[in-house]
Amino acid sequence: MSVTPAESQIMEALWIQGPLTASEVIAAVKDQDWGEATVKTLIHRLLKRGAIRSERADGRTVYRAVLERAAYVQAESQSLLDRLFGGEVAPLVAHFAERRSLKPAEIKRLRALLDELDDDAD
């Protein structure tokens, strides 16, 4: 169930704010300045593809994400790792480390993450 970059903006709105009406979605992606028609098209394509669902209750239609954010993030990330880093996370981190583009705060955060992984070694 693929989602294009433009469509993912719609998904993002639904993931963050929960089910929304069309006009709420339009408002939510206002920063993209797309015409309303454009947003309607994107919603429609997502519906057809099954990434979202529409629910009708007393005159209002709300759109709800079917595809979950975690699944989407996972698919996108794994695809990048596969294409560029042999499918693993460590080489990506290594790349950023070499670039020296890891801020100290990030390094700290990473270390904390690893420590936690050791802790709950279930």
Next chain:
Amino acid sequence: MSVTPAESQIMEALWIQGPLTASEVIAAVKDQDWGEATVKTLIHRLLKRGAIRSERADGRTVYRAVLERAAYVQAESQSLLDRLFGGEVAPLVAHFAERRSLKPAEIKRLRALLDELDDDAD
């Protein structure tokens, strides 16, 4: 200087094997089973876009990557991080950690990376 997924297969061949003739490129991406014509088209588009360059010496034309792999990897990775993880590496690692999809070897590797970063704290 954008490179599409299909085109990136050509780049990959040039990055790994260095400058190649057209027929060597065709051989290098044989696993994709594309017709020769397809490979030629991809080479051409890369040329036009400036991602590769052709050099002619005594009757042979070789193609050489102009765009560097590290730059490409960086751009692609950063774009993913920006789209999905607030531009930072740590949240991506966190995501995989939550998924429990980090193999012990990877965790070890990550830890080693972080240690090195501390060491040469230049």
Next chain:
DNA sequence: CCAAAAAGTCTACAGCTGTAAACCATTGTG
């Protein structure tokens, strides 16, 4: 209940991408 507004569906269209055939140029070989 009717008309205006809002919401939803259908159609359009240009540019990008994957895929490749056809055509033109070069080069090496008998």
Next chain:
DNA sequence: CACAATGGTTTACAGCTGTAGACTTTTTGG
């Protein structure tokens, strides 16, 4: 040198994506 093979260029075309207008249906305020 002529021709076959190889290499390079141009053209093609369908599907996807971004972008949006036009048309239809539903809702709602007077």
